[in-house]
Amino acid sequence: MSQRELAEIVGFIAEHQISRHERSIAIPSLLTALSYRAIFLVPVEQLFPGISETIQLNVEDRLARMEGKLNESSVKGRKAQAVARKLEWLSERKISGATDISK
Secondary structure, X not given: OOHHHHHXXXXXXXXXXXXXXXXXXXXXXXXXXHHHHHHHOOOXXXXXXXXXXXXXXXXXXXXXXXXXXXXXXXXXXXXXXHHHHHHHHHHHHHHHHHHHHHO
């Protein structure tokens, strides 16, 4: 499929944006990424592996920092319950992530 044809299917006026996505010069919008997924029937993570990996690493880093702050917090009452729920969610997420990775 040519870039012009792909641009037409995605809804772009010109194909230059397709080229920018292919060369990782520009990050596609969510709507565009989902359009590519619908066209090629491939998960977005496979279409844009570099971007996906960078986002995953950044999110994991931020979650780890959040968990550290929550573990260091010394709140009481309702706030303590909220902190406990967040820490529980983070713990469950790690377990489920480890299970997903091993599949």
